[in-house]
Amino acid sequence: MLTDAEKRRIDEVRALYETQSAASVEALRIVQDARGWVSDETLRDVAVHLDVSPAYLEGLATFYSMIFRRPVGRHVIMVCDSICCWMDRSERLIAALSERLGIGLGETTEDDRFTLLPVVCLGACDQAPAMLIDWQLHGNVDAEDLSTVLSLYP
């Protein structure tokens, strides 16, 4: 079931477009931001509220890389693996995060604290290597000193 707050926010967005279905991707973000991810049940509830087919909405949800159709941890780390960050050793950063958290790319820590994902060029090429944690940009990340940045996300 969608909460009244979720429905209200979706309805505000719906009014900005010529058709209801145009609000779909933002509706998915609204429920995801509240719940962390989009479950099958939530997907169906959004489809019903927007009066669109669940199969259609699933087609959108699975196309967009930032819509999570599996549970994620409390904090989502997205590390850039594109060209400028690669030249500035994103592989080393990813390895360091992986070792520190004990998980690989696409995985979540046992305590559900962090999910680690690769992401394409973040447009932070002047601060390589870069990553997002909970949509917050961290640039010039030092792979040898991750404690400070990770401690911001308990």
Place this chain on the structure above:
Amino acid sequence: MSNERPITAHFRADKAPLTLEEYQSFGGYQALRKALSGMQPKEVTKSVLDSGLAGRGGAGFPAGRKWGFVDVSDEYAGPRYLVANADETEPGAFKDRFIMEGNPHALLEGMMLASYAIKARTVYLFIRAEYARTADIMRRAIAEAERAGYLGTRILGSGFDLDLHLHVSAGRYICGEGSAMLNALEGERPTPRNKPPHQTSSGLWSKPTVVNNVETLAYVPTIVENGAQWFKGLGLSGEGGVKIYTVSGRVQRPGAWELPMGTTIEELVEDHAGGMRIGLLPRAALPGGGSTAFVSAAHFRTRMDDASLRAAGSRLGTGTLILLDDQTCPIGMLRNLEHFYAQESCGWCTPCWQGLHWVEEALAAIEEGRGVPEDLEILRWHVDRLRPDHTFCDLAPGAMEPLESGLELFREDFLQHIEQRGCPWKRGA
């Protein structure tokens, strides 16, 4: 406000975005006043056309010419739309973020002027999901503009109404392709559309639509206020205006600078980015982001304008330069780039979703020491075939630009990897 650095001259030292009050104190929104009080929409379009402003999203199509395709006659009484493309995801590109985070009202005023020119009553700012801070900055700037009466009905006492909506996306590079962006806004899977029809006759919900890049729109206010010839005169080599250039890679000071169109690669790299980091030499550069051809260091005196770069075998694209240094493996660089394009293929047309996969596989084999000479033939085969008339959009053709030039420029490196069954290069400092 006829200064030579229209967008950045008044950037705050503390890097916070200019407020509406600050923007106005430097002459902001004077162009909008001028247009709404004394110019016809077609005059605004003509000014932009005469200025030579070419689309800054990578394709370089003249903005005024695109606007001119929209039917603004009274015979058509339906809606028209403007879409501002802030989906900036091209590897190496961060100029649009730089503009939005420093001078958000330059973009907003440009969106308003463009909407006025094409008689759009609704404009969407389409921003990528990962630009969360940028989106917050734009939200606040939009609220300021609404409070000041620059949006809504009867703007500045004129007959012009405009609604501006922020649309935050949810990932995928293809959303930055103009027609895919329209599908994304409509709530469809954002694969590109067949053209014709073009967006200007049948775009968003089949209505006349113009999609423009952030930087393109951000230059419209200064053109309208100071005139087409003035803007044209700011360029160094015939292509008019000023531009936000960026430099990234292993340079001393990667960053963004507003400079005359036609500034040389050498000046960008040496004077502004401070040259390479200690112990590194430049080998080549991608002048306009990931989907442009390499220019070797021997040709760094080339001007960063489209005509000069085409003569050098490349193109301006986004004008966001990526340096390849002499201690980074070029095969690794190509593999990383092609991994990006292969992953970002929307899956719609076979040459792209299948072809880029094989390109990535061949490059991976070569880089990892499993390559054979036939892998070079596979790469050339794809370079020959992934062309604009064989693919549904320019993603795959763009992916072939660094590869085609790389096969030539880094021929010896390719052969070494194959013959030595491994990567002879150190990858990092």
